[in-house]
Every structure is written in C-alpha cells, then in structure tokens.
Amino acid sequence: MTPIENSRTTKHEALLLIDLQNDFCPGGSLAVSEGDMILPLINRIASGFDIVVATKDWHPKGHISFASRHGRSPFDSIQLGNGEQVLWPDHCIQGETGASLHPELDQRPLTMVLHKGTNSELDSYSAFLENDHTTPTGLEGYLRMHGISRVFICGLATDVCVKFSALDAVHCGFETYVIEDACRGVNVPEGSVDTALHDMTEAGVRCIGSSELRHVLGP
Ligand code: VGL
Ligand code: ZN
Numbered sequence: 117m118t119p120i121e122n123s124r125t126t127k128h129e130a131l132l133l134i135d136l137q138n139d140f141c142p143g144g145s146l147a148v149s150e151g152d153m154i155l156p157l158i159n160r161i162a163s164g165f166d167i168v169v170a171t172k173d174w175h176p177k178g179h180i181s182f183a184s185r186h187g188r189s190p191f192d193s194i195q196l197g198n199g200e201q202v203l204w205p206d207h208c209i210q211g212e213t214g215a216s217l218h219p220e221l222d223q224r225p226l227t228m229v230l231h232k233g234t235n236s237e238l239d240s241y242s243a244f245l246e247n248d249h250t251t252p253t254g255l256e257g258y259l260r261m262h263g264i265s266r267v268f269i270c271g272l273a274t275d276v277c278v279k280f281s282a283l284d285a286v287h288c289g290f291e292t293y294v295i296e297d298a299c300r301g302v303n304v305p306e307g308s309v310d311t312a313l314h315d316m317t318e319a320g321v322r323c324i325g326s327s328e329l330r331h332v333l334g335p
C-alpha cells in the first residue's frame with residue numbers, strides 16, 4: 117500500500133506559533149505594534165503543516181515578571197536569582213480574555229497548545245525551557261516523538277519569546293527557521309528587533325521571509 121500523502125510539508129517539519137494572544141495585540145495590555153496584522157498570513161502558513169503548536173503565555177496573578185508586583189514601572193529591569201528580569205505590565209493572566217488566543221487565529225490546524233510561564237516565581241520566554249534555562253516545558257519531547265527535525269517559528273514577540281524559542285530550538289538540535297514577516301516585536305528599547313534578528317542569525321537560526329515557503333504556501 118502506498119502511504120497517504122495529504123500535506124505539502126514533509127513529515128519532519130513543525131510550525132510553532134508563539135503567543136498569538138489578545139494581550140500582545142492592539143488593545144491588549146502589552147500590545148505589540150501590528151501584532152494582529154500577521155494573523156491572515158499565519159493562518160495561510162499553518163494550513164500547510166501537519167504539526168502546529170501554539171504557545172500561550174499563561175501567568176498567575178502577581179507573576180514575578182509583573183512590574184506591579186515590585187512597585188516598579190513597566191519596562192524597568194531588576195536583578196533576580198536567574199539574572200536580569202525585564203518588568204512588564206500585567207499580561208496574559210490565566211483564564212482572562214487577554215490570555216486567550218486572538219479570535220482571528222484559525223485554531224483548526226493546531227495539534228497542541230502549550231501553556232508557559234505558569235510558575236509565579238519564574239518567567240518563561242522560550243517555548244522549550246523556562247528562564248532558568250533548565251526546566252523543560254515538554255515541547256522538545258513532543259516534537260521528537262513526532263520525528264520532527266526542522267521547525268518554523270513565527271508569532272509574538274520577535275525580540276522576546278520568538279527569539280528565546282528560536283535560540284533554544286537550535287540548542288535542541290532542530291534546524292530552525294524564523295519567518296520574519298510573520299512576527300512582530302515589542303522593540304523596547306528601540307532597535308531590539310534588529311538585535312534579536314542578528315543574535316538569532318549568529319546562533320544558527322535561519323531568518324527567512326514567508327515568500328521562501330513556497331512548498332507550503334504554493335506558488
Ligand atoms: C512576551 C513579554 C513578556 C512574549 C511574554 O510573548 O514575547 N513578552 N511575556
Ligand atoms: Zn509574559
């Protein structure tokens with residue numbers, strides 16, 4: 117019997133959709149400029165993959181990354197046990213509307229939804245490891261179980277969770293692509309998105325445009 121081939125991607129490729137949540141889109145508490153504009157493109161890309169993981173930043177109230185917990189202003193940074201922690205406005209609180217996936221995201225292609233940042237005392241930017249760079253989220257095991265060797269990453273925010281996810285993907289040994297035009301960044305301070313793209317490229321991440329995904333999107 118011939119194998120059933122119903123996808124344009126190979127069996128070894130997965131798509132990671134990072135933090136496409138209301139709070140990171142215009143109107144949200146940590147809105148990324150144009151964060152919602154990438155959703156139509158992401159929906160087109162996702163429909164071509166068999167394995168699609170959506171991550172959700174999913175913080176308890178009073179999370180250690182919230183400026184309000186420390187009586188500080190958003191975007192200040194402080195020293196914590198694991199190094200520098202940027203302080204953010206309260207965002208993506210478990211079960212609240214701000215933490216929901218954006219309504220324009222087509223959820224039908226999703227094969228897994230991963231919640232991260234759930235420990236009130238530890239932040240988690242990367243989809244693979246929490247910010248102690250040790251505690252696994254389980255994503256690596258999920259991808260390996262499905263025989264994945266190549267990952268494509270897009271979403272929010274280029275200079276925070278997309279960046280740390282891509283760096284860890286490389287460290288885990290995945291061939292790693294970031295689809296630049298399917299990402300948007302916080303860009304505080306100004307220039308952070310360019311620095312992130314540079315750092316990712318240095319580390320072995322391939323930063324590409326969605327037009328290079330012809331095998332997924334069609335001609
Ligand atoms: C993120 C800041 C704080 C992100 C998450 O998803 O990029 N940024 N928490
Ligand atoms: Zn967060």
